[in-house]
Structure formats: structure tokens, C-alpha cells
Amino acid sequence: MNFFKRLFKIGEAEAHSAIDKMEDPIKMTEQGIRDMKTDLEKSLEALAQVKALAIRAKNDTEEFVLKAEDYQQKAMLILKKVQNGDIDSAEADRLAKEALIKKEENLQHSNRSKGESEKFDTSVNQLEKNIQTIKQNISKWENELKTLKARVKVSTATKNVNKQMAEIDSSSTVSMLERMKDKVNQEEALADAYGDIANTSKSIDDEIDAAVDTTKTSAELDLAKLKEQLGIDSSKKE
Known part of the structure; x- marks a missing residue:
């Protein structure tokens, strides 16, 4: 009896499969x-x-x-x-x-x-x-x-529109945006880290030169020498 039941189930499954593979109603009509x-x-x-x-x-x-x-x-x-x-x-x-x-x-x-x-x-x-x-x-x-x-x-147009709407509202889109935000935050943090590393890698001479404006000091010395050559007393106030 079980054997015949199995045969019936197999036949029933094949029948459903055949129905699923049938041509669409338009072609049949x-x-x-x-x-x-x-x-x-x-x-x-x-x-x-x-x-x-x-x-x-x-x-x-x-x-x-x-x-x-x-x-x-x-x-x-x-x-x-x-x-x-x-x-x-x-x-x-x-x-x-x-x-x-x-x-x-x-x-x-x-x-x-x-x-x-x-x-x-x-x-x-x-x-x-x-x-x-x-x-x-x-x-x-x-x-x-x-x-x-x-x-x-x-129905096809409605299905496509609904599918697009479903994809827009899906969690995958939100997850993608969150991943993009995390990526931007990570890049910004990485940029700040490289900036800190650049600051810590400066030599003591760089720090001294940054503290003293050597360009301005050199210009003042050159001006004093030029006045001395011309006989101008730089100590007199106008």
C-alpha cells in the first residue's frame, strides 16, 4: 500500500511540475x-x-x-x-x-x-x-x-514598480548608506592620524625655525648694514 502511495505522490508531483511548465495564457489563447x-x-x-x-x-x-x-x-x-x-x-x-x-x-x-x-x-x-x-x-x-x-x-509594469519600491525601502539600501558613513568617518580619522604623525615627526630645528621668524631677522640685519654703509644713523628717531 505504501508503495502505491509513493507512486501516486510521484505522479502528482510530476503533474504539478508539468502544469508549472505550461505555456503562458496568452500563447495558449x-x-x-x-x-x-x-x-x-x-x-x-x-x-x-x-x-x-x-x-x-x-x-x-x-x-x-x-x-x-x-x-x-x-x-x-x-x-x-x-x-x-x-x-x-x-x-x-x-x-x-x-x-x-x-x-x-x-x-x-x-x-x-x-x-x-x-x-x-x-x-x-x-x-x-x-x-x-x-x-x-x-x-x-x-x-x-x-x-x-x-x-x-x-501587471508587469506594476510588478516592476513595486519591486523597485521594495528595493528602495529594503534594509540593504540603509545598510549600504551606513557602510558609506562608516567609510567616510574612517577616512577622516585616518587623515587626522596622518596629520598628527606629520606634526610629531618634525625636528627640533623645524620647531625653532617655526618659533623664530628667521626671514624677518635676516632682513633687519641687512637693512642695518645698508644704513651703515650709507652713513645713516639708525639709532636716531625721525
């Missing part, structure tokens, strides 16, 4: 419409053939009726000739009888053709109803296909 149009073409061909048979049966019925009436007239003419003495009575009876037999045969053919014509007319009516139904279904499916395509476009 398009194929359905193509199939219905093929059926419509076949139905139109069948309708044309049955109509041709119905027309033929109707024409045959009329033709058999005319032939029956013609044999009736011929039998009457033959009997009239007996009255006029143009033909022997026995011969006239034989020919008139044969004409009446032909008349009856054509009436039977006429009735048969009439029955066939009625059957063909019934088939024509049924085929026309089927064709009308197929046309209506094709029109319905084509309209549903248009609606389905529009719905697919809307």
Missing part, C-alpha cells in the same frame, strides 16, 4: 483562436458541400416531378389516339401502362429526393448555427485576448 479558425474553415467547406447537395436534391425533386407530369400527359395522349383510331387499343393500353409506370417511378424518385433535400436543409441549418457559434467564440476569445494582453502589461 492565441493557439486556441488559431484552432477555432481552422475549425471555422473546415465548417465553411462542409457547409458549402452540404448546400451543394441540398441544391442538387431540390433540383432533382423538381426534375422528377416534371418527368412524372410528362409521363402522365403522354399516357393521356396515347389513350386519346385510341379514340381517334390512330393506334390499336391493346398497344395503346400497353404503352399507356408503361408511361404510368414511369410516372410512378419518377414520383418515387421525387419523394426520395425531397426527403434528402429536407435532410440536407436540416444539416445546413445545423452547420450554419455551428459556424455562427464558432464565429462568436472567436470574437469573444479575441476580445478576451486583448484584455489579457492589457492586463499582462499592467
Whole structure:
């Protein structure tokens, strides 16, 4: 029993997998419409053939009726000739009888053709109803296909927008911003550290020169020497 249950579960899983792999509804609907149009073409061909048979049966019925009436007239003419003495009575009876037999045969053919014509007319009516139904279904499916395509476009666009919105609001974006802030803070701290290292690496001479403006002192000495050469007493106040 468990073995059969496992087989059933496997079959059920494969069936679900097959359903999941089925073509999308748009392609299935398009194929359905193509199939219905093929059926419509076949139905139109069948309708044309049955109509041709119905027309033929109707024409045959009329033709058999005319032939029956013609044999009736011929039998009457033959009997009239007996009255006029143009033909022997026995011969006239034989020919008139044969004409009446032909008349009856054509009436039977006429009735048969009439029955066939009625059957063909019934088939024509049924085929026309089927064709009308197929046309209506094709029109319905084509309209549903248009609606389905529009719905697919809307749903796809909505899905993409919602997906983008979800990604914007996701924690991954916030985490990325936090990581960027940490990176900037780290770079700023590293810059300050390098500045401190640069300050601590100065020599004592650099510190002395920074404390005393040697450029200004040298300029003052040069000015004093120049005044001495010119005989200008730099100690006098103007």
C-alpha cells in the first residue's frame, strides 16, 4: 500500500511540475483562436458541400416531378389516339401502362429526393448555427485576448514598480548608506592620524625655525648694514 502511495505522490508531483511548465495564457489563447479558425474553415467547406447537395436534391425533386407530369400527359395522349383510331387499343393500353409506370417511378424518385433535400436543409441549418457559434467564440476569445494582453502589461509594469519600491525601502539600501558613513568617518580619522604623525615627526630645528621668524631677522640685519654703509644713523628717531 505504501508503495502505491509513493507512486501516486510521484505522479502528482510530476503533474504539478508539468502544469508549472505550461505555456503562458496568452500563447495558449492565441493557439486556441488559431484552432477555432481552422475549425471555422473546415465548417465553411462542409457547409458549402452540404448546400451543394441540398441544391442538387431540390433540383432533382423538381426534375422528377416534371418527368412524372410528362409521363402522365403522354399516357393521356396515347389513350386519346385510341379514340381517334390512330393506334390499336391493346398497344395503346400497353404503352399507356408503361408511361404510368414511369410516372410512378419518377414520383418515387421525387419523394426520395425531397426527403434528402429536407435532410440536407436540416444539416445546413445545423452547420450554419455551428459556424455562427464558432464565429462568436472567436470574437469573444479575441476580445478576451486583448484584455489579457492589457492586463499582462499592467501587471508587469506594476510588478516592476513595486519591486523597485521594495528595493528602495529594503534594509540593504540603509545598510549600504551606513557602510558609506562608516567609510567616510574612517577616512577622516585616518587623515587626522596622518596629520598628527606629520606634526610629531618634525625636528627640533623645524620647531625653532617655526618659533623664530628667521626671514624677518635676516632682513633687519641687512637693512642695518645698508644704513651703515650709507652713513645713516639708525639709532636716531625721525
